[in-house]
Amino acid sequence: MARGLLRHAVPILFAGLCLFGIVVAKITPPFLMSEMLVRMSRNSVLVLSLLIPILAGLGLNFGIVIGAMAGQIGAILIVHWGIPGIGGFALAWAIATPIAILLGIATGSLFNRAKGREMVSGLIAGFFANGLYQLLFLFAVGSIIPFHSTSMVLPQGYGLRNTVDLSTIQYAIDGLIPLRFQMQGVEIRVPIVSYVIIVAFCLATLWFFRTRLGQQFRAMGQDPHIAAIAGIAVERNRIVATVLSTVLAAWGQLLFLQNIGTLNTYSSHEQVGMFAIAALLVSGATVSRATVGQALLGTVLFHTLFVVSPLAGKALAGDAQIGEYFRVFVAYAVITVALVLHAWQFTRAAHEARKSAR
Amino acid sequence: MAPQPHPRAGDGRGLRTTLSLGGIYDKVLDRWLTFTVSGVRIPGGTLVVFGALCFLVWLFFRTRMGITIAAARSSTRFARAAGISDERTRVQATVLSTVLAAIGIVVFSQSYGFVQLYTAPLLMAFPAIACILIGGASVTRATIGHVLVGTFLFQSILTVALPVTSQVIQGDISETARLIIQNGMILYALTRIGRT
Amino acid sequence: MNILFGMPVIWETGGYEGEVLLGGAPARFHSPAEAMDAGIGMVHQEFMLLPGFRVAENIKLNREPTRPNPASRVLGPKLESLDVPRMRADARRALNQVGLGIDEWIAVAGLPVGHMQFIEIAREVDKANLKLLIFDEPTAVLTETDAEKLLAIMRCLAAKGHAILFITHRLDEVLAVADRITVLRDGEVVGTPDPKATTVVRIAELMVGRPAAVTAQRRFFAPATEPVLGIENLNVDMPGERVEDVTLAVRRGEILGIGGLAGHGKLGIANGIMGLYPGSGRVIFDKALLPLNEPRLALERGLAFVSEDRRGVGLLPEESIELNIALSALEAHGRFLHPFPIQPLRVVDHRAMRAHALEMIRALDIRTTGPSQQVRRLSGGNQQKVCVARAMTLEPRLLFVSEPTRGIDVGAKQRVLEILSALNRDHDVTLVVTSSELAELRAISDRVVIVCRGRIAAVLPPDAPDADFGLAMAGESAKAA
Structure with a gap:
């Protein structure tokens, strides 16, 4: 019992924090429910995209930012072409996929050249890709690349505006089968199709774990050397894992954007990696072990904290900003603790292995 | 909780993001020993301080502690065999690096004229890392020469980038160029670790 | 064996020359996968099992039986679902073949080493196309009974038509099971004795070979001097060179040689005393206790080490x-x-x-x-x-020198050995020389300690017969005596 508590210390702690915030801010269940339904539908797929690289032993893929950029390229193009609704969304999805595959191959090759430093490489690769992304949309668009939808371009004649209006595809998925009901005077919307997609991705991920390739990834995650001896193409599979993760992140970002309805051209993708990773870690997942259930639980906990902390900050200190700072602090603290724990467990495991070998 | 800040630093609740140093120590080093060469003002004092720090770092790597740290970093196993504590040298090296960084930001801010708070310090590390890598250093080996050459080259690229690219594209591209160059350099260095 | 199995280490370190013939046709394996496809299996000295995987998952690793599903028909066979019941059935059959009665669905982590060895063999046996099975020192980690069981299984496999390449230093085991024997020394074939006509002693002599004519000017040593370094019950946890319960005295002014086969712990002794790998036991240097795991103290006390x-x-x-x-x-x-x-x-x-x-x-x-x-x-x-x-x-007053002549040319070897002798003679430094080259140890040492399986097998004078050295290195001296 005590051991079980200790093992689940992280999610229990966060559940406690959420509860505390809910109580002090006097948040009503209907409000929380409506907020959470929206936030879960936005973020779940992004968190799911982290699972496969963890299985394959690549650790937390900070490079999903790159996938998110691919998704945004798709979104920007369909707005430019003026294709609305589900058709536009499907096209954005279709455009983002090959871009994400190519970028995933590039990221995966980078990871192969920087073995053992995948996480920091992914982080920096995200920053690097952000530079290229800026070059593309802030300078190339409108000057080198012809782009004539004036409403999207800055007054100077080149470069995209800071926000792109996605109202043409807003709720393209969420609103396919609308379900709304009143609960204590609060209207609650359930984006049914989005949840169907999320469940489908969860099931697909679970199914993938049980395929031959999934088993190969699992073996690589445990010991790449032994996996290679067993004839598994480790380097190739690492690229495949990165590609899958990047593509899933691109899709997840599009799902996120169609709910929000506006795209912050230069910042929507920046926090995707950090927040998805923090959400996953809040559930007690680690750098080397994470399940679908943990991805969902983590998303619930982390985003409850998102909703609750500004309100709690306001109730406690009269300033929502303090809750906001607390939330950012929590996100980074969770990631730091997880990485330190990982390093510590890694050295301890090496020590134990040596001991048990005698 | 804390005493009220000086009026120029904030409105009584928290400090401003950017604090002006005008009249405090704005350009104290720049102005000290300043001279002009064919119309260009040279901040002599800042250069003198920089030179002195270079000399001190150079000297440090010739002291017993400096040699110990250098040996421990180039081969942990060698260091252990020579009776050097890996953990201690790690802490020593990090402390010295942090102290130098603190001095660096003070020198930087007197020349810049402002102190930036909050997220600004986060953006200091990456350009510095990119500089030393461009200077030819690797993750395991770096000299003062690398620092000098790298800083000169990196800042030159950023300064020159603006007029050159404006022939093709209008606008200030140097910030984007900085992002690409500095992160590209760091990525390259990451892929080179452990290779000769 | 690494060549036969296409291990990456061969290609990373410069490849090889010559030809490997498999079934009469030349074969050249660039990866373990190619070797496996050709029907070569290997039981590795260090275990190649994933501790977090179940026994059956390890046995069927990368050869899992699968069932097609809608997605795999579109995206390729790699996405076929695992057929768990068949995996378990196959694993069960293979485990029964090697006589291991454990549940095939438990995790490998925590199983006794003996079990792991048999799981490795079961994995190889399960391969349908297996032609040649390589055993690399399989009995090194086994208990006496398990080792006998293993030999029985080897005979049984050979009877079923699998060729077996058995690499070992345990000479009695070779004589017990082998049909043909090849003795290698320093990468060269030195003999192919007929197992029915040869003896353990004869093989031991082949292993050691004639002492080369390296003769440094050795001052024969008066054995009566006091010990300068006392080692009692030393254990050293050096990966691949583990030392177990070594008790030894080094006398003031002597040159003590430490020899033995690779991986048996001869290198661990010096590394342990110098504190480079975690050790336990009592070490007395110059009449005072020397704390272990403190490299700095060892240096300050007047010990030194050439690694x-x-x-x-x-x-x-x-x-x-x-x-x-x-x-x-x-x-x-x-x-x-x-x-x-x-x-x-x-x-x-x-x-x-x-x-x-x-x-x-x-x-x-x-x-x-x-x-x-x-x-x-x-x-x-x-x-x-x-x-x-x-x-x-x-x-230093006492100097450990490990592998002083490894990887250097012949002329330099002689020069390094002379320097060491001179250091001992003229500067009065006690020397403990560890080397894989028995000949050079016998040339410069006053006494030679032979280490086998982490323990001291024998302390011999340098002019003892070749066979004595060979038997000690193979750990046979106790039985022979």
């Missing part, structure tokens, strides 16, 4: 010769420093360092362009001399 790992432990290859020579003494004794009140901030006295380096270069005949040359640019023999010079600079 077997020249590039990793022995040298800073990027640094100059003079710094490499001076560094240990600078660290341990604070030599070569200008005076300054704050000890750690004393600046190096380059002039003193240079003068000392020049003296060492002359004394040891280090071939170099000058004391500021990078050590990386020196030949192996000269690098080794720099290592010795650094140890000498510490002015």
Whole structure:
């Protein structure tokens, strides 16, 4: 019992924090429910995209930012072409996929050249890709690349505006089968199709774990050397894992954007990696072990904290900003603790292995 | 909780993001020993301080502690065999690096004229890392020469980038160029670790 | 065996020459996968099992039976679902074949080593196309009963038509099961005795070979002097060179040789006493207890070590010769420093360092362009001399030297051995020399200790018969006596 508590210390702690915030801010269940339904539908797929690289032993893929950029390229193009609704969304999805595959191959090759430093490489690769992304949309668009939808371009004649209006595809998925009901005077919307997609991705991920390739990834995650001896193409599979993760992140970002309805051209993708990773870690997942259930639980906990902390900050200190700072602090603290724990467990495991070998 | 800040630093609740140093120590080093060469003002004092720090770092790597740290970093196993504590040298090296960084930001801010708070310090590390890598250093080996050459080259690229690219594209591209160059350099260095 | 199995290490370290014939046709394997496809299986010395996987998952690793599903029909067979019942059934059959009764669905982590060995064999047996099975020192980790069981299984597999390549140093086991024997020494075939007509002693002689004519001027030693270093119940946890319960006395002024086969722990003794790998036990140096796991204390007390790992432990290859020579003494004794009140901030006295380096270069005949040359640019023999010079600079009373002649050319070998002898003779330094080259140990040592499986198998005079050395290295001396 005590051991079980200790093992689940992280999610229990966060559940406690959420509860505390809910109580002090006097948040009503209907409000929380409506907020959470929206936030879960936005973020779940992004968190799911982290699972496969963890299985394959690549650790937390900070490079999903790159996938998110691919998704945004798709979104920007369909707005430019003026294709609305589900058709536009499907096209954005279709455009983002090959871009994400190519970028995933590039990221995966980078990871192969920087073995053992995948996480920091992914982080920096995200920053690097952000530079290229800026070059593309802030300078190339409108000057080198012809782009004539004036409403999207800055007054100077080149470069995209800071926000792109996605109202043409807003709720393209969420609103396919609308379900709304009143609960204590609060209207609650359930984006049914989005949840169907999320469940489908969860099931697909679970199914993938049980395929031959999934088993190969699992073996690589445990010991790449032994996996290679067993004839598994480790380097190739690492690229495949990165590609899958990047593509899933691109899709997840599009799902996120169609709910929000506006795209912050230069910042929507920046926090995707950090927040998805923090959400996953809040559930007690680690750098080397994470399940679908943990991805969902983590998303619930982390985003409850998102909703609750500004309100709690306001109730406690009269300033929502303090809750906001607390939330950012929590996100980074969770990631730091997880990485330190990982390093510590890694050295301890090496020590134990040596001991048990005698 | 804390005493009220000086009026120029904030409105009584928290400090401003950017604090002006005008009249405090704005350009104290720049102005000290300043001279002009064919119309260009040279901040002599800042250069003198920089030179002195270079000399001190150079000297440090010739002291017993400096040699110990250098040996421990180039081969942990060698260091252990020579009776050097890996953990201690790690802490020593990090402390010295942090102290130098603190001095660096003070020198930087007197020349810049402002102190930036909050997220600004986060953006200091990456350009510095990119500089030393461009200077030819690797993750395991770096000299003062690398620092000098790298800083000169990196800042030159950023300064020159603006007029050159404006022939093709209008606008200030140097910030984007900085992002690409500095992160590209760091990525390259990451892929080179452990290779000769 | 690494060549036969296409291990990456072969290609990373320069490949090989010559030809491998498999079933009469030349074969060249670039990866383990190719070797496996050709029907070669291998039971590795270090276990190739994933601890977090179940037994059946390990046995069927990358050869899992699968069932197609809608997605796999579109995206390829890699996405077929695992057929768990068949995996378990196959694993069960293979486990039964090797006589292991454990549940096939439990995790491998925590199983006894003996079980792991049999799981490895079951994995190989399960391969349908298996033609040749390689065993690399399979009995090294097994108990006596398990080892006998293993030999029985080997005979049984051979009877079923699988060829077996059995690599071992346990001579009685070879004689018990092998149909043909090939003896290798230093990478060369030295004999192919008929197992029915040969004896353990004869094979042992082949293993050791004739002592080469390396004869340093050895001063025969008066054995009555007191011990300078007492080692009691020393255990050292050095991966691949584990030392178990070694008790040994080193006498003042002698040259003690430590020999034995690779991986049996001869290297662990010096590394353990110098504190480079975690050790336990009692070590008494100069009548006072020497705490283990404290490299700095060992150096300060007057011990020094020339490591077997020249590039990793022995040298800073990027640094100059003079710094490499001076560094240990600078660290341990604070030599070569200008005076300054704050000890750690004393600046190096380059002039003193240079003068000392020049003296060492002359004394040891280090071939170099000058004391500021990078050590990386020196030949192996000269690098080794720099290592010795650094140890000498510490002015030790007892010096451990491991593998002094590994990877250096013949002329330099002779020179290094002469330097060591001279150091012992003229400077009164007690030497403990560890080497894989028995011949050179016998040439310079006063006594030779042979280590086998982490323990001392025998302490022999250098002129003892070849067979005695061979038997001790194979761990047979107890049985033979």
